[in-house]
Amino acid sequence: MRTIVLDPDQRRIRQSFRRGLASYHDNAEAQAEIARDLVNVLKPHASAPIARAFEFGCGTGHLTHLLRQQIDIDWMLANDLVPECAEAVAPYVDAFAAGPIETLSVPTGLSLICSASTVQWIPDQTQLLQRFSDHLAPGGLLALSGFGTAQFHELQALGSAAAAPGYCDAEDWAAKAPKDVEILHLKQEPIVMWFDGALPLLRHLRKTGVNGQSNTQWSRSKLSEFERRYAEQFGQDSLLPLTYDPVWMIARKR
Numbered sequence: 533m534r535t536i537v538l539d540p541d542q543r544r545i546r547q548s549f550r551r552g553l554a555s556y557h558d559n560a561e562a563q564a565e566i567a568r569d570l571v572n573v574l575k576p577h578a579s580a581p582i583a584r585a586f587e588f589g590c591g592t593g594h595l596t597h598l599l600r601q602q603i604d605i606d607w608m609l610a611n612d613l614v615p616e617c618a619e620a621v622a623p624y625v626d627a628f629a630a631g632p633i634e635t636l637s638v639p640t641g642l643s644l645i646c647s648a649s650t651v652q653w654i655p656d657q658t659q660l661l662q663r664f665s666d667h668l669a670p671g672g673l674l675a676l677s678g679f680g681t682a683q684f685h686e687l688q689a690l691g692s693a694a695a696a697p698g699y700c701d702a703e704d705w706a707a708k709a710p711k712d713v714e715i716l717h718l719k720q721e722p723i724v725m726w727f728d729g730a731l732p733l734l735r736h737l738r739k740t741g742v743n744g745q746s747n748t749q750w751s752r753s754k755l756s757e758f759e760r761r762y763a764e765q766f767g768q769d770s771l772l773p774l775t776y777d778p779v780w781m782i783a784r785k786r
């Protein structure tokens with residue numbers, strides 16, 4: 533069996549998603565919507581059957597099951613940092629490989645490489661896109677969603693350390709894409725969720741595992757001070773907003 537070597541950040545991210553795995557699927561409403569939109573924008577470019585597809589960061593399969601339902605794919609490999617995700621996606625894939633995408637051995641000659649709400653966890657996205665381009669067959673498609681720099685901007689303004697390392701706005705993806713990849717579609721549009729207090733908002737983050745970089749210990753006084761500042765700066769009608777800032781990209785290898 534292959535030994536998976538993780539750096540400390542990857543270990544922390546894996547721990548956070550593993551802890552949230554049981555509650556992720558039903559609480560990740562924004563990610564479910566983002567995956568639906570990714571499939572919708574991919575479909576017009578994927579009218580011919582896809583011979584070999586690869587998805588990284590599949591999680592509990594929001595994107596995986598829609599792809600298998602709505603796009604004609606002959607064979608599909610899925611990956612996630614958390615090995616337990618294999619069980620969730622087993623009904624939809626032909627194979628699963630656990631580990632960080634940065635060091636995973638990715639097959640060559642792929643017709644589709646895709647991922648929803650994961651690429652922001654990868655610090656070197658230029659290198660990642662170059663590798664993907666090397667592993668795509670000519671005409672192969674890349675379908676990715678990540679998050680822009682306004683992701684959780686309320687938390688950023690309040691000094692939270694919950695940020696992922698690779699937030700990237702739509703206009704900056706073009707500079708990261710290698711020359712042999714043509715961008716067909718780029719869009720960035722925020723999704724705002726509303727919570728009736730700091731506790732449900734923090735629970736939402738925990739249940740979806742997306743605060744992997746944060747190790748804040750919450751005392752009662754710390755929580756009420758956080759809620760007061762959050763409400764003062766961003767609250768509306770006694771509700772607290774949390775902004776997701778998704779970016780969708782479809783590209784084709786020339």
Ligand SMILES: C[S@@+](CC[C@H](N)C(=O)[O-])C[C@H]1O[C@@H](n2cnc3c(N)ncnc32)[C@H](O)[C@@H]1O
Pocket residue numbers: 542545546549560563564567588589590591592593594595611612613614617631632633634647648649650653654742
């Ligand atoms: C927000 S979830 C998205 C899951 C799913 N794609 C969806 O749309 O619901 C991010 C996923 O990326 C995985 N992940 C984070 N860093 C990763 C890495 N370096 N390599 C592979 N997967 C990673 C996490 O374990 C988690 O399952």
